[in-house]
Amino acid sequence: MQLKRTLPLAAALATMALASTSAMALASYGDVAAPGVYFGTGNVNGNWTMDTDSGVEVALRAKNRQTLQTIDGSSGTYMAELGACLTCSGAPKAMWSYEFSVNSGSLSGVTYLLGIDHDPSAGVSYSWVDPAAHWADNAIAAAPFNGFQNSQNVLFASTPGGPFDVNMAGLYSVTLQAWNNTSMLASTTMNVQVGAVPEPETYALMFAGLGVLGFVARRRARKQA
Structure with a gap:
């Protein structure tokens, strides 16, 4: 597996995370995040692929950017449409976005890693960033939740590893991890099937x-x- 070093420390930690054999809670699919979605009006809760472990919640989901509706993730795989959004205003956008949510509860000193897979095959080629520092427009939740959320399109320049080829059908993955020093507290991965299977x-x-x-x-x- 190739790790693109967009953040040296993040990549090192991610390598440890992917090699870790420590027991983690099983991911839940199509779930509701707590305390709810708070990164903008009109965003409803639900359809998250998430892990809650060690008092930390990490969650991911995909959204249809043209309809602004979340994509059903209850099967563990989000089915997204191919191509660019022709009715979206502003900067060019793909037909799908990825959204993340973290909730560290009362824990302090928690750091996060988010990895984007650019490999359309069943393999993965992750580019890693610290989502708390990489995006300046994260919506921050007030205490005691100590969380943040965001919605990002795969055509944005801020996409880890660079914008996607929106006409490249395939199976892509997004991974979100929570760390405390060198210990991974929670981890979740969602798969997005772009284009017809x-x-x-x-x-x-x-x-x-x-x-x-x-x-x-x-x-x-x-x-x-």
Whole structure:
């Protein structure tokens, strides 16, 4: 797995996090974050992929930027549309945004890492940032929640690792982690399938085609022999 070093310290901590074998709470899908969404009017709670552990809550979700509706994440995978949003005002925007929420409760000294995957295949190529420092427009929650949230589009220049290719279909991941010194307190990862998922029939045709090509190649090899 490739780690792009947008933040040296963040990348080092992320490497430790991904290699960690410590027991973590299982992620919940399509869940409601506490104390609720507070990064702007019109944003409803729910559809979060989240982990609550060690008194810390970390949550992620995807939103359809054109309709401004959250995408259903109850299956563990968010299905997003391909391409750019043609009806969105302002800077160019992809059809989907990622949103994050953290809640450290009464704990102090908690730091966070957010990783964006740019690899459209089943593999991952994360670029890591500290979300508390990377975005200046985070919405901050008052005590005792000590949390912050934001919504970011994958075409924004501030996207870790750079803006996405909005016409590149594939499976992408976003990871959010909470740390206390060198100990990971909580971690959650959401998967976003951008564009249509190939039907089983498509795979069958593809493999059949490969089989025909292999047969032709063997016949040619025999003739040349």
